[in-house]
Amino acid sequence: GAVVSQHPSRVICKSGTSVKIECRSLDFQATTMFWYRQFPKKSLMLMATSNEGSKATYEQGVEKDKFLINHASLTLSTLTVTSAHPEDSSFYICSARDPAGNTGELFFGEGSRLTVL
């Protein structure tokens, strides 16, 4: 199946700093990528839809100025958590849909665990 790679897998930062997470589609082009957040023992919560060449579409309740999303190319989307606070600590996962796929399934990156001290 299609491969989506995410980096870094783990990051620890101090409160007030910004952290960038990268999501790459390795063997296909993705005009759209999705960013999810997951709290411990909870399901995935869709944060935003990343669109190549245009602004991201954010879900209700997600602060777009806090979670900056840039989709600069057909294989790369980045999520920047700005001025991070301890409550931003979470598991962030990106995903993309292979246009050549039959079912429209999403392929997920490995996830990035953010810990804000």
Added chain:
Amino acid sequence: GQNIDQPTEMTATEGAIVQINCTYQTSGFNGLFWYQQHAGEAPTFLSYNVLDGLEEKGRFSSFLSRSKGYSYLLLKELQMKDSASYLCAVTRNTGFQKLVFGTGTRLLVSP
């Protein structure tokens, strides 16, 4: 909005059969997915249903009833490695066909 509900936790015994239910309410329904997620890992695709009926794939089967807004994932011949979270997700035929996940079911398989 979308409401997608699953039981929070289930337990079963190795070798047994378990059925995980998912109910949903959404407009513009365009398919239902089941994913498996082990702790600390990314979800992996299990099945996809868009038409009513049963889809079988090895030990796993998934059923959909669009009129009832209901799906289930059936796991047969349970193995210890099947202990994981099982996520039901629904997509709509609008916009970017984003996938919205249900609450997830944590399955614990015991010897």
